[in-house]
Amino acid sequence: MTVAGLAHSPIVAVRAGRLVDVVAGALLPDVVLLIRAERVEAIVPGDSPIPDGAELIDLTGHTVMPGLIDGHSHLIGDLEYADVPAIGMTAEREILVGVRNATVTLRAGVTSVRDVGTFRAFLDLELRDAIEDGLVVGPRMQGAGAYVTVPGGAGEVTGLPGSEVPPEMRFGLVQTPADVRRVVDAICDRGADLIKVLATGAVLTRGTEPGQVELDRPMLEAAVEAATARGRYVAAHAHGAEGIKLAVRAGVRSIEHGSLMDDEAIALMAEHGTYLVADIYNGDWIAAEGLRGSWPAETMRKNDETTEAQRLGFRKAVAAGVRIAFGTDSGVYPHGTNAIQLPLMVHHGMTPLGAVRAATVVAAEMMGWADRVGTLSVGHYADLLAVPGDPFEAADGTGLAALQAPTLVMKGGSVVRDDRRLSEPPGR
Numbered sequence: 001m002t003v004a005g006l007a008h009s010p011i012v013a014v015r016a017g018r019l020v021d022v023v024a025g026a027l028l029p030d031v032v033l034l035i036r037a038e039r040v041e042a043i044v045p046g047d048s049p050i051p052d053g054a055e056l057i058d059l060t061g062h063t064v065m066p067g068l069i070d071g072h073s074h075l076i077g078d079l080e081y082a083d084v085p086a087i088g089m090t091a092e093r094e095i096l097v098g099v100r101n102a103t104v105t106l107r108a109g110v111t112s113v114r115d116v117g118t119f120r121a122f123l124d125l126e127l128r129d130a131i132e133d134g135l136v137v138g139p140r141m142q143g144a145g146a147y148v149t150v151p152g153g154a155g156e157v158t159g160l161p162g163s164e165v166p167p168e169m170r171f172g173l174v175q176t177p178a179d180v181r182r183v184v185d186a187i188c189d190r191g192a193d194l195i196k197v198l199a200t201g202a203v204l205t206r207g208t209e210p211g212q213v214e215l216d217r218p219m220l221e222a223a224v225e226a227a228t229a230r231g232r233y234v235a236a237h238a239h240g241a242e243g244i245k246l247a248v249r250a251g252v253r254s255i256e257h258g259s260l261m262d263d264e265a266i267a268l269m270a271e272h273g274t275y276l277v278a279d280i281y282n283g284d285w286i287a288a289e290g291l292r293g294s295w296p297a298e299t300m301r302k303n304d305e306t307t308e309a310q311r312l313g314f315r316k317a318v319a320a321g322v323r324i325a326f327g328t329d330s331g332v333y334p335h336g337t338n339a340i341q342l343p344l345m346v347h348h349g350m351t352p353l354g355a356v357r358a359a360t361v362v363a364a365e366m367m368g369w370a371d372r373v374g375t376l377s378v379g380h381y382a383d384l385l386a387v388p389g390d391p392f393e394a395a396d397g398t399g400l401a402a403l404q405a406p407t408l409v410m411k412g413g414s415v416v417r418d419d420r421r422l423s424e425p426p427g428r
């Protein structure tokens with residue numbers, strides 16, 4: 001758009017009863033956000049005149065904050081049950097379900113997502129591009145494209161002979177550092193935003209153990225080198241302490257899960273500035289759902305071994321000053337309930353504002369998107385949500401539960417959810 005065109009594009013004015021400044025860590029009372037061409041153009045006092053012709057969205061009585069960022073999500077396909085993943089579903093259906101997941105996620109106030117993998121390679125990148133092109137309603141997305149994993153490892157379709165697994169589900173299989181370099185290059189060629197490596201076993205992947213190292217130091221270093229050379233970063237799935245340490249020392253940007261971290265692993269993350277993305281809610285969901293669905297004893301055991309241990313480690317990591325970025329593993333549990341994890345993060349040692357920072361400005365930094373999302377600063381995308389009252393009032397974080405059902409959600413200045421009518425008194 002030309003500069004002249006920009007000047008004539010319509011202005012949206014959002015009057016916020018309270019605006020959360022996640023950078024300064026402050027609540028600003030009664031301000032107006034002026035939004036033009038998808039971005040915040042100015043932030044002015046609430047009694048300032050509204051520009052002629054501006055559309056006014058009155059959120060007096062509400063708290064307005066940047067849209068949430070889920071740093072660990074899987075939007076493609078159905079929920080990842082303890083069964084052989086996705087093999088019975090066509091790629092077309094996996095995409096269509098992904099479209100539904102993306103819409104549900106955005107309407108829940110999650111305006112950006114880091115998608116950390118799909119068993120069937122590259123469907124996430126199709127979804128990302130379709131959202132970017134305006135074909136699909138969904139959050140801004142980064143995608144990992146494919147899992148970099150050893151054969152039979154956490155990112156492999158296990159429980160079937162390899163010959164029965166389609167090749168697009170085995171794209172990222174590696175056994176040597178040379179394999180890793182080749183695969184990382186190929187994933188970058190396909191347009192992935194980041195590289196996802198499976199450094200240890202997993203809870204849901206049968207036949208793997210969360211505490212077990214799967215990628216050795218030379219393979220992890222090869223991944224970081226190859227990704228860096230292509231301007232990408234590495235996110236490492238790592239439950240066990242040994243796998244976490246290998247990955248941190250190799251230079252990954254984030255540790256996913258981190259369930260069995262020990263004091264040394266925590267100290268290393270703090271020292272290296274590695275982000276911890278700990279999905280501390282979904283263990284509860286797996287425990288309940290697994291019981292209902294009679295999931296295999298192996299899965300339930302691994303979930304039991306990681307759930308409380310992860311929360312204990314999380315608490316220590318918060319105290320040690322590790323960078324905490326919000327990530328839920330949505331896709332293992334239902335999409336659109338992402339914010340259910342926020343009160344739990346406060347219960348395990350963060351302040352309410354700290355938890356929201358993890359889900360906004362800190363997650364944006366981790367993704368390399370600090371210049372466009374994560375805060376409602378001038379020049380950033382007008383990605384925001386609003387909830388009634390003050391969700392920060394309760395020091396124990398219980399007020400953050402309201403973020404699961406925002407009254408209003410906006411992405412790039414366009415309203416994608418507006419439930420204000422629903423909360424008006426009956427009879428009007």
Ligand SMILES: [Zn+2]
Pocket residue numbers: 072073074116329
């Ligand atoms: Zn995951």
